[in-house]
Amino acid sequence: MLGPVVVGLDGSRESLAAADWAVREALRRGLPLRLVHAWEGGMSPDESELPELEAPRYWARRILRDAMDRLNERYPQVYLSAEQISRPAADALVAAGDEAELLVLGSRAFSGFGGFMAGSVALATVAHAARPVVLVRADHNLEDEHEPDAEGRPSAHTPYRPVVVGVDPAQSCEELLAFAFESARLRATPLRVVHTWQVPYMPQALEAKARRDVQSGAARVLDSVLGPWREKFPAVEVTELVEEGRPAQQLLHAAQDAGLLIVGRRIRPARVGMHTGPVAHAVMHHVRCPVAIVPHA
Template sequence: MDQLNERHPQVYLSAEQIARPAADALVEAGAEAELLVLGSRAFSGFGGFMAGSVALATVARVARPVVLVRADRTAEDDHLPDEKGRPSLRTPYRDVVVGVDIAHPCEELLAFAFESATLRSAQLQVLHTWHVPYAPPAAAATMSGAAQQAAETALDGALQPWREKYPAVKIRTPVENDRPAQQLLRAAQDARLLVVGRRNRPARLGAHTGPVVHAVMHHVRCPVVIVPQDLLARRHEKPSRHGR
């Protein structure tokens, strides 16, 4: 704590030791927090967060956004390498990446992503996928073209208020025929931050994460922010055309 106070004198810091299961304590603390931050020292063989860790149990239950950060993450990792491929603090930030499902409320998710990109003057990638069931070859091309166009139009409409509210943020909107987890994993390889939503998934044996969140927690190396669906559902009002 002394070292942290010396390095960050402008931040009020406190510490507490609690004699109870870690996930229970974190869920309780996170209920009153704006953001819960979890570090990880144990990693899977795929380079992500370790399955079965406290992080998995906490993320499945906490009612506030959670950010997962690897313990070996450095400030240089947030930036693009320099012209010689070396780590640097003077190069632009890597992209912020957010995955959205426009069929579900995503206002809080997009707000977090746009604010993160704004704070770092970073480009924002807003990812969306579509998938059509198997069709005969003669109909597949037509169905795929229509699905691609519909997805691009829907995403553009959903983002228009945010473009107006955050005009300084540069946005990329890749729309692909793919599984959501696969698209997110590819984009996160060079990202500074990945932002995803988590739907409520009650079960007989307790809450659990869905397949997309599970995949990014296992395989993504950059910091990951997970925003719970019940938080998204309380924020139905989109930003107005006047930015209010």
């Protein structure tokens, strides 16, 4: 049985943009949307009578209530639920995400200030989540998911922008490609699959041939990996981008006009630290479109 789409809220502009994206994704997937707010006061906001907790208790309730009202008005066809969780934010979000089809959080660039989703909590959640996590910027809106119209103006009625996924065939790709192909199918949009390669240092006389051989081999491997997925998703138009260079740089370039970028994160046995991997770390901080981080073995 599929879980809901879950979105973490903290009242920031980032988390409100994440809620808007999440409700549209829930609609695309035919799933309910669960809104979660972490109460860090040490107990349920309904249990304490301490006067000094009255203001934070009021704002905690209002964050969820305002978001519910806003989303119900815009998307009445999506079933919504809301919950306040009395746990530290990252722990609460990881636990909620474990029961979800995907978890959606607000995010912003590496520098600057914002709600707790913009910094360490988002990073810790991504590093420890067992399900895909999507990060959404504060300025992202419905029109950003779609191509501009014929006059180059933002539009919510044009086709969706492409989905981009970064693939390393040397790693497990099943979860990553399943999420990518399904995301492209739901949007009826092309899927760009990016695989990078590099030539090790060698004498200049041998470099040109080595470059051709490495590129050709990388293309063959990627085509072999994608073969079963093309058969499973025949309606998805796939473009293979086999590029020389560093993965993060090539993904940043490929995602400039994308509606969604998807990267993998290897699951580590120890739930200590905030290890997301260099590629995921780079795109989380520098890509403007929503970024999905998919954990894999």
